[in-house]
Amino acid sequence: MNHRRPYTAHACSKETTITAAEADFAAQFGLSPREICGRAVSDLLQAGAPGRLRHRFTDLCEGRTDCLTERVTGRHGSDRVLTASLTAIAITGPAGLAGIVLLLHPLGKASEPHPHELTLSQLDARLLEGLASGASTAALAARLYLSRQGIEYRVTQLLRRFDAANRPALVGRAHSLGLFVPGQWPSRVRPELIA
Structure with missing residues (x-):
């Protein structure tokens, strides 16, 4: 499977x-x-x-x-x-x-990891930055001009993509994978990873 x-x-x-x-x-x-x-x-x-x-x-x-x-x-x-x-x-x-x-x-056998595996869309990068800063769903919805359901949908996609159980785990996983610019607050996704 x-x-x-x-x-x-x-x-x-x-x-x-x-x-x-x-x-x-x-x-x-x-x-x-x-x-x-x-x-x-x-x-x-x-x-x-x-x-x-x-x-x-x-x-x-x-x-x-x-x-x-x-x-x-x-x-x-x-x-x-x-x-x-x-x-x-x-x-x-x-x-x-x-x-x-x-x-x-x-479908079929899993292949080698794709070189674009860590690349994020502009929307997902902004969403991940918002999650890292502790923003609420309502605040993210207003900031990104999406509905609350749209934010929840995108967060669920990121949780699945990075195999994280919840929002804090997702942010931790993003840090461990080096998605954020080191030593910067608020956290910013590395520009070269944004498609």
Whole structure:
């Protein structure tokens, strides 16, 4: 069984194009986070039956379901085939569907750690800095212009990514991995680790 953490990306509901992706998600396709943005999910991945993934995304975007999971295949450049489980979760706001969160779980044997393993998105870096300073969920939500649920979701993703049981353990793990600039208060994520 594969116990690796999922790689995440965000897509807009229109054309289900990727609007943001962590480095590990993009790397599964031999791309950088910047290169993968603007690409349609259905152009990167295929389900077993032709058109099935596109049909399931249509159901998600039109509100007939709020989540889907599908076994998919894709290509990493021209030399390797990616087999993964893709989960897509609809994120709704007051005006309806606000976007889609994508969780990609590569299947098969675990590979060597990816060189971008410690790279953080700008949002996750600011969130981790806020956690290190002891900011509350409400304060982080106001500072980062997210809902409280959005903050909780991102914190949960970071807890899973760094295999930490709670927020203090996450901050401790970040320090032990050298994610923060040494000797600086308030803590700041090292700029070279922000994608």
